[in-house]
Amino acid sequence: MILVVTAVAAEAEAIRAGADPDHVTVEAVGVGPAAAAAGTARLLATGRFEAVVSAGIAGGFVGRAPVGAVVVGARSIAADLGAETPDGFLTVDELGFGTSVLESDPELVRSLTTTLPGAVLGDIVTLSTVTGTAATAERLAARYPQAVAEAMEGFGVAVAAAGLPFAELRSISNPVGPRDRAAWRLKEAFAALSTASAAVWKTCG
Template sequence: MTLPLLVVTAVAAEAEAVRAGADPGHVVVEPVGVGPAAAAAGTARLLATGRYRAVISAGIAGGFVGRAAVGSVVIGVRSIAADLGAETPDGFLTVDELGFGSGVIPGDPALVKSLTEALPTAVPGDVVTLSTVTGTAATAERLARSYPQAVAEAMEGYGVAVAAHGLPFAELRSISNPIGPRDRAQWRLKEAFAALSTASAALWIACG
């Protein structure tokens, strides 16, 4: 018997969007909470059952301007804990630079490749994980400079990647808004949820 794919989201609305497109016979979708800590704990609890063959962190996200447009889908090549580190007078030091481990976890190469082939219009790139989402142009510019391969910002991917602990992992996001000042008039949640549902239809094809 082939084990199912586990897809974890932050909130129920994202889970419903994934379920609307995914094959229920082969894909299990569960919301695990907002932020990297809740995502890691919730994912670890589910994976401890040994019932799953791979895990994907999915949901909506903010897109880096000029890299991922609102309404598009992105595939995380790497999930990066972008605010895990220390402030110094000379700027932010990542946990890698501090020598305390790594804040960068690559997606499983085979899984990322399969997703990219199944979703040819999706944008591949890094997805940064933040506990506090960006709300200013200055922070958006700093992140864009620090992570030139980043296409999206979300709150759970790195936590899910830590919990995966050897299982194939990837991140799949649809873009609801540009990263920067929190202008709700620019958000397109309906379009992002629709894009997430459409992309989810390819999950089992990609991961089967």
Template sequence: MTPYKILVVTAVDAEAAAIRAGLDPDLIVVDAVGVGPAAAAAGTARLLATGAYRAVISAGIAGGFAGRVPVGGTVLATRSIAADLGAETPDGFLPVEELGFGSSVLECDPVLLKALSATLPHAITGDVLTLSTVTGTQATADRLADRFPEAVAEAMEGFGVASAAAAASVPFAELRTISNAVGPRDRSAWRMAEAFAALRAAAPALIIS
């Protein structure tokens, strides 16, 4: 039988609850698997091994790059990039590609991205970075913005979810709503309510025919 459910993977229960509210569980399964790329990859692989899904979407709250996406905005990834997968050298960061150990970039499924873009016409598309350590300084934010001119957001799970989806040959996409600007860690500037409201508003768009 052809799989018909969509799997939506979040990091934490609050994100899952925001997406799950009002959705038909016969069409979409939403599960929180933990924070970070390792937990995301392991949790997604476990879920894919125990059910048949036609698509996997990594979703949740993220930081947005200033000038590229506003706080409260919605982002759809064109690519999920493991931005800190590589090696530190005296001359700067060396990505894993240059080490000869694979790739730090996974493309989102173009058909899935097109369908999501059609249902979320105001969403901003671009690269979403996955980092194990959230950016907390302007210097790091500037370096990332320079290295990844198409990046619109950073989070901690997308590449892990994408890796599990790729291994299972299941189409992958990533959706994020923006709670804060990437840069100095200032929790007073975070707009979590706006980001969660945007996540709830985007949830119905995940039901893709």
């Protein structure tokens, strides 16, 4: 049984629309890395699950993942976990306090990308504060050249997985950068998530 966790109910409903309930359990666990980690850990404590996937909608980095695309995370990165300095941002890795980068399970990623040949593969950054300016988007894109999308839960779910196979699956609703709600394509992103769900759980479930 695979556990698929989302931030909010609307994302969970989009996943359930395509998921096989005999092989997949879908739950909304809350917004942000802390809520995601706590909610995922609680569900995994039941011992019912063999793998966990963080799924939902996301912002896509311009030129890397267009609106409407489906992305698969090769790594989940806690992009704002670290310290500001006069010379720029230092990650917890650079500070010597742990790691801000967690690898997705190679076999699970291979299953997802094989089943979704049009998906964009790359890093997905996890942020507690969604990017809202062009300047921040440019800094993130430069700091993480392999990042294709940003969301708010993946790293937390990856931490809670604690050795279980983990991956992150997202559909892109808007570009990373200035918040222009009128330009968001939520309906299309949810539809893409449902379509991806219907395809992947036949293989991964």
